[in-house]
Amino acid sequence: MRNIVLYKSKYGNTFQYATWIAEELDWEIRDFSKFKKAEIKNYNTIIFGSGVYVGKMNKIKKVLEWFKEKPIIIFACGGNNNVEKDINDIKINNFSENQLAFHTFFYLPGGVDFSKVKGIIKIMINVFIKIVENKKNKKEYEEAILKSYYHPTNYVDKKHIQAIVSYAKKI
Ligand SMILES: Cc1cc2nc3c(=O)[nH]c(=O)nc-3n(C[C@H](O)[C@H](O)[C@H](O)COP(=O)(O)O)c2cc1C
Incomplete structure (x- = not known):
């Protein structure tokens, strides 16, 4: 029987x-x-x-629709380095409790590099950054966005695939 890894990647982290x-x-x-x-x-x-964009995993709606009757292994590749609260937010934003129980979810840390963003999204980000920079009392997440805007992060590392690989081998 055949097995396959499917991906949707904008900037290459999920693809890697x-x-x-x-x-x-x-x-x-x-x-x-x-x-x-x-x-x-x-x-x-x-x-x-797939990668996470503004809370949502790329193509997740279609994937959950297509795999309603076949449980699969799903991994999200987001900007944070295994921060439990952020991973929990990704789960809540993308899956119902039933979907989480049906499929098996993993998180793999990607990183954030806004310099790679092009087009209209880049313009929107730049406007957003200027607004946040001018705010007197910045919220914690706004400080975090500002930090990652000026200091790109990359947590992509082969060691992170171990959990998902051992799980897949056992199926
Ligand atoms: C415009 C934009 C929005 C993003 N939003 C989120 C987000 O809401 N949550 C998160 O964890 N990561 C977020 N990220 C980080 C990406 O999920 C991260 O860079 C991921 O590794 C991208 O994977 P890909 O290159 O395979 O598409 C965002 C990145 C960009 C450029």
């Missing part, structure tokens, strides 16, 4: 993790956008991973 996981497990790997719903039946075990 998906590549390492597929290599380690010796599974197929494919961009989720090139995968068809009709192919689901051809696969035994499926891992899906």
